[in-house]
Amino acid sequence: MELTRRNAILMGAGAVLIAGVPLKVAAAAGADEIAAFTGGAEIGAGDIKLIAPEIAENGNTVPIEVSSDTAVEILVLALGNPTPPVATFKFGKLSASRAASTRIRLAGTQEVVAIAKLADGSFVQDTSTVKVTIGGCGG
Amino acid sequence: MISRRDFLQTSMAASALLGASGFGQWGRIAAQQTLTQDQLLQFETFGNVSLIHITDIHAQLKPIYFREPSINIGVGENKGAVPHLTGAEFRRKYGIEDGSYAHYALSAGDFEALAKGYGRVGGLDRVATVINQIRSERPDALLLDGGDTWHGSYTCYQTQGQDMVDVMNALKPDAMTFHWEFTLGSDRVNEIVERLPFAALGQNIFDAEWDEPAELFPPYQFFERGGVKVAVIGQAFPYMPIANPGWMFPEYAFGIRDENMQTMVDEVRSQGADLVVCLSHNGFDVDKKMAGIVTGIDVILSGHTHDALPEPVVIGDTVIVASGSNGKFVSRVDLDVRDGRMMGFRHKLIPILSDVITPDADVAAVIDTVRAPYEDTLAEVIGQTDSLLYRRGNFNGTWDDLICDALLSEREADIALSPGVRWGPSLLPGQDITREDIWNVTSMSYGAAYRTEMTGEFLHVVLEDVADNLFNPDPYYQQGGDMVRTGGLGYRIDISKPQGSRITDLVLLKTGEKIDPAKTYQVAGWASVNEGTEGPQIWDVVENHIRKQGTVSITSNNSVEVVGA
Numbered sequence: 001m002e003l004t005r006r007n008a009i010l011m012g013a014g015a016v017l018i019a020g021v022p023l024k025v026a027a028a029a030g031a032d033e034i035a036a037f038t039g040g041a042e043i044g045a046g047d048i049k050l051i052a053p054e055i056a057e058n059g060n061t062v063p064i065e066v067s068s069d070t071a072v073e074i075l076v077l078a079l080g081n082p083t084p085p086v087a088t089f090k091f092g093k094l095s096a097s098r099a100a101s102t103r104i105r106l107a108g109t110q111e112v113v114a115i116a117k118l119a120d121g122s123f124v125q126d127t128s129t130v131k132v133t134i135g136g137c138g139g
Numbered sequence: 140m141i142s143r144r145d146f147l148q149t150s151m152a153a154s155a156l157l158g159a160s161g162f163g164q165w166g167r168i169a170a171q172q173t174l175t176q177d178q179l180l181q182f183e184t185f186g187n188v189s190l191i192h193i194t195d196i197h198a199q200l201k202p203i204y205f206r207e208p209s210i211n212i213g214v215g216e217n218k219g220a221v222p223h224l225t226g227a228e229f230r231r232k233y234g235i236e237d238g239s240y241a242h243y244a245l246s247a248g249d250f251e252a253l254a255k256g257y258g259r260v261g262g263l264d265r266v267a268t269v270i271n272q273i274r275s276e277r278p279d280a281l282l283l284d285g286g287d288t289w290h291g292s293y294t295c296y297q298t299q300g301q302d303m304v305d306v307m308n309a310l311k312p313d314a315m316t317f318h319w320e321f322t323l324g325s326d327r328v329n330e331i332v333e334r335l336p337f338a339a340l341g342q343n344i345f346d347a348e349w350d351e352p353a354e355l356f357p358p359y360q361f362f363e364r365g366g367v368k369v370a371v372i373g374q375a376f377p378y379m380p381i382a383n384p385g386w387m388f389p390e391y392a393f394g395i396r397d398e399n400m401q402t403m404v405d406e407v408r409s410q411g412a413d414l415v416v417c418l419s420h421n422g423f424d425v426d427k428k429m430a431g432i433v434t435g436i437d438v439i440l441s442g443h444t445h446d447a448l449p450e451p452v453v454i455g456d457t458v459i460v461a462s463g464s465n466g467k468f469v470s471r472v473d474l475d476v477r478d479g480r481m482m483g484f485r486h487k488l489i490p491i492l493s494d495v496i497t498p499d500a501d502v503a504a505v506i507d508t509v510r511a512p513y514e515d516t517l518a519e520v521i522g523q524t525d526s527l528l529y530r531r532g533n534f535n536g537t538w539d540d541l542i543c544d545a546l547l548s549e550r551e552a553d554i555a556l557s558p559g560v561r562w563g564p565s566l567l568p569g570q571d572i573t574r575e576d577i578w579n580v581t582s583m584s585y586g587a588a589y590r591t592e593m594t595g596e597f598l599h600v601v602l603e604d605v606a607d608n609l610f611n612p613d614p615y616y617q618q619g620g621d622m623v624r625t626g627g628l629g630y631r632i633d634i635s636k637p638q639g640s641r642i643t644d645l646v647l648l649k650t651g652e653k654i655d656p657a658k659t660y661q662v663a664g665w666a667s668v669n670e671g672t673e674g675p676q677i678w679d680v681v682e683n684h685i686r687k688q689g690t691v692s693i694t695s696n697n698s699v700e701v702v703g704a
Contacts, residue, residue, distance in 0.1 A: 053394045054615040057380040063350045063392075101350070109638075131616055133381060134604050 030077040030084040030113065037075045037088075037115060038123045046124040048074065048116040059106045059132035067099035068124075071116035074100070080110025108132050174240055174257075176496050180272050185485040186475030187365035188414060189277040191270055194285025194442030195464035195562070197319070198295035198303050199579070200506045202259035202493035203564035205465050207447070208531035209247035212634060212704045215612030217424050222446035222461060233449050244467065244490035245447055251527055254567055258494035261466030263306050264506055265491045267499035269469050270310055277473070279364045282312045283371065285442030285462070286420045289331070290319035291562050293578035294513050299327050302509035304335075309505045314338040314360055318376035318383075318420045318443060322584045325388040329355060340373020340418060342403045347392040358403045367414055367476045370407035372436075374400065374419040376443055378618045382608075384585050386670040395425065395615060397432050404435040413479045416440065423461055424614035430454035437481040438472060443619050445531070445561045449488050458484055465564060467491055517575040522685040524572055526693040529565035530580060533609065533621050534632075534701065537693040538563060538580050542677070543626025545684030546663040550590045550674075553647060554598070555626030556664035559605065561619075572685055574678075581665075581678045588665045588674040596656035599642060602630060607638035625698065628654070635703030648698060 034043075051065040066074050066089065076086040089100040104112070109132050115125040213223025224232055226248045235241045243253035244260065273280050288307060289300030300323050307315075314337055321328055332339045332355055342358035345351060352358060359372040377395045379385070404415055417436050419426050422443040430439060431454050439459045447463030451472075458481075462470040468488055475483045510517065530536040539557045546555035563580035566572060593601070601623070608618040622632075631644040645654035654660070665677040685691060 051398055054613075055378055055381055055394075055618070057347075057385060057392055057394070129616075131607075133608065134601070 029079045033075070033077060033085050034115065037073075037117070041123050043115060043123045043125050045126070046122075047071070047118060048114055048124045048126045050076075050112065050114040050126040050128050052112050052128040052130050054129075055131045055133060056106060059108070061103045062106050062130060063101065063103050064112060065099065065101040066114045066116075066126075067097075068116045068118070069098060070119045071098050072119055073117040074098075075115045075117075076104075077113045077115070078104060078106055078110060079113060081105070081107045086112075106130055106132050174492070174495050176268075179489060179492065179495055180269060182273075182276070182471060182473075182487050183485070184276045185473035186483065188367050188369060188474045188476055189273060189280035190416060190438065190440065190470075190472040190474070191273055191280050191282045192285065192440040192460060192462045192470040192472065193266060193282075193466070193468075194420075194440070194462050195287040195445055196263070196284075196303070196466045197287055197291030197464065197562040198289065198582075199261055199291065199466045199564065200263050200294070200302065200306060200510070202262035202265070203465060203579070204254050204567060205260055205467050206250045206254075206527070206529040206531060206565040207245060207247050208533070210532045210534060210701075212533055212610070212701075213424070214610050214634060215614070217427070217614065221448055221452060222423050222444065235449070240490065240492060241449065244492070245449060245488075250529075250565075251567055254565075257492055260493055261491050262493045262498065263310070263466055264498035264500075264503035265493050265496040266466055266469055267310055267502035268496050269489055269491065271499060273471055281314075281362060281364060281369065281371070281416075282310065283416070283418045283440055284312045284315040285418055285440060286315060286317045286375065287319045287442065287464075287562070288315070290322060290583070291579065292582055293517055293575055294510055296578065296582045296584070297513060298509065299323055300331060304331055305509055306502065306505050308336060309502050312337050313362060314340050314371050314373065314418060316340050316373040316375050316418050316420050316442075317344070317356075318379060319583075321379055321388045321391065322383050323387075324584065325390050328388065332356070338371070338373075340371065341375035342372055342400055343377060343393050343396040344373075344375050345392040345394075345396075347390055350392065353391060358399075359407055361407070361410070361412070365476075368411050369414045369416060370410075370412035371416045371418055372400070372403050372407065374417055374421055376420040376619075377425070382618045382620065382668075384668040384670065387584065395421070395429065397429050400429065401433045401435075404433060408435055414438075414474065414476045414481060419443075422614075422617065422619040423459070424617060425619075426459050427452065427454055428614045430457040430459060438474070438484075440470070440472075447488060451484070451486050456481075458486075460486060462488065465562065517573065519574045520571045521574060521577065521682050522572045522688055523690045524566050524570055524692075525568055525690055527565065527568055528572075528691075528693070530563040531561060531621075533559075534699045535624050535696050537696075538565075539624035540626070540693050540696050541685075541691055542581070542665075542681055543624060545681045546588060546665070547626050549680045549684050550588060550663035552590055552627070552661045552663035553649065554593075554628045554660050554662045556601070556662060557624040557626070558666040559609075559621030559623050560666075561621060572691070574682065577678050577681050577685070581681060583666060585667065585672065586665055586677045587667070587672045588663060588677045588680045589667055589672050590661065590663045590674060592659045593662045594656065595645065595654040595658050595660065598628070598654060598660065598662070599645060599656065602632075602642045602645075603638055606632060606641045610634050610641065611638070622699075629698035629700075631700040631702065633703040634701065644700070646698075
């Protein structure tokens with residue numbers, strides 16, 4: 001839980017070197033897609049907002065929303081899914097608003113990541129942990 | 140913005156300990172002769188706006204006993220913070236004298252002796268008297284109901300909430316928000332809400348299909364009070380379809396939606412709100428976190444987690460008031476609002492000591508009317524108890540021990556599971572157990588007592604899942620409620636660990652054997668959120684069990700070992 005995304009990626013790379021294939025999927029989920037999207041550029045924080053529920057009411061259809069004032073492209077990944085890529089939204093110069101909402105399926109409690117490529121070519125991200133639970137008992 | 144002086148006034152009001160004659164020496168006479176209604180309600184009217192908050196009544200129309208928890212563990216940033224202080228620690232924090240009425244009303248410890256001295260608490264006819272008194276001092280005081288009102292008793296079940304609607308209408312609330320109400324099913328909720336003579340609020344009640352605000356539940360309502368434009372924003376319980384059966388209200392979605400809350404606060408401010416009040420069913424820790432994220436809320440009236448605090452907690456510029464449950468308390472909050480700003484407040488948590496406060500005759504008559512058709516059934520004595528029966532506490536209560544015993548014997552199971560809800564009054568040793576008492580701790584619209592097979596591994600997953608709902612260090616991932624109660628099963632829990640590794644050492648109590656992940660066990664429980672759950676109703680199971688026992692005695696329960704708190 002204390003690992004930053006960056007550390008996780010570094011660790012993933014280390015694990016591949018040392019332990020080989022089996023750890024690759026678990027430790028570096030989405031790393032390939034992120035690398036392909038950013039071309040290896042540094043990812044900061046800034047003009048990207050991801051709205052997702054803290055606890056999913058139904059893991060099969062979880063409403064999420066991404067928005068940014070200056071994004072040209074937003075990549076959404078569900079890092080705990082067997083196939084992490086969810087969607088890539090592209091916004092043209094004439095886009096009145098740079099926001100999109102959709103519903104995604106989550107295999108279990110996991111981190112959802114939105115990475116935006118901004119008009120100036122830089123990359124920013126926002127993450128949210130969505131819990132998928134079997135249900136409890138309220139007060 | 141909130142002066143130190145107002146704080147002092149707040150705590151003085153709360154801890155004005157009138158007349159208790161010293162620890163261990165109270166008696167009925169001492170308690171009652173020295174305590175008067177005027178003293179309980181004494182309040183110097185302040186500022187220009189008054190709020191009256193009542194929440195989580197759980198359909199308790201009549202006076203009851205209600206023991207507060209002795210275990211209520213806080214995690215993360217809330218470790219050791221209110222409302223996670225109990226017993227003597229809580230009393231020291233607020234300067235409450237041992238043996239005082241505030242001790243009895245607000246904290247656990249010496250409950251039986253104090254209950255005999257101070258008597259029952261609650262009763263909506265007494266609540267009416269308190270509301271009338273406040274209205275006599277401030278005629279345009281706002282009465283705000285935090286929800287969990289139309290659930291929790293025999294009559295509420297039989298009338299599908301109509302008894303509570305009739306009695307609450309007599310109290311004339313100005314607005315309300317929701318939680319267990321939805322377990323009446325969306326058709327019934329819609330039917331009641333469409334005819335409700337006050338605002339039914341919830342900025343986080345959405346249409347599930349379109350993920351848009353639900354039309355029937357506006358996010359906020361404006362009120363003009365004392366020359367002040369007051370906006371009340373509703374916040375329903377965020378996790379209804381998860382903690383309760385979502386299939387009963389599939390048209391609705393919830394969630395915390397704090398970004399929408401911010402939008403609503405900004406919207407009402409731009410429309411000229413001088414005072415922004417959030418009527419919340421988030422639970423206390425969630426409200427604390429939300430107050431740190433959303434700016435511009437002056438007062439959060441907090442419900443759901445049933446905490447009763449004699450002083451508000453202040454986060455930034457937001458005052459959070461917690462008003463207990465089961466009709467046991469009413470909070471009065473007087474505010475000085477000038478130039479579009481809250482300049483100060485005075486607060487009092489008023490315990491409804493039902494032997495001290497005179498019932499309001501009109502509301503008492505409404506209560507009698509709604510109960511009349513059921514009085515004989517309610518009053519039937521099923522058995523007696525030798526033990527104090529209570530529910531509140533993170534891990535077990537004697538009521539749940541009794542319910543688990545009933546499930547184990549009546550449903551012939553190895554293991555029993557009982558939901559960790561926080562409603563349900565207490566019974567004193569020596570009291571009769573009536574049918575009404577059993578329903579008060581079991582009544583719900585999904586009470587079927589199931590019997591099913593679970594592997595040891597699945598049992599572990601269930602315990603881990605519920606534990607994380609309670610002990611996740613981030614309040615936004617907590618659903619409120621307490622740990623699922625277990626019968627026939629022991630375990631060790633390390634609060635400080637992450638989900639998946641908190642629960643260890645599961646033991647089947649009847650043999651002393653460790654639970655085998657691969658082995659299958661017979662498990663009985665109730666309150667499943669799954670559609671189509673089959674079994675007899677839990678209140679019948681418990682009634683049959685108590686009838687066979689005659690007099691119930693609960694031995695101390697040491698089956699859960701708690702570490703890391």
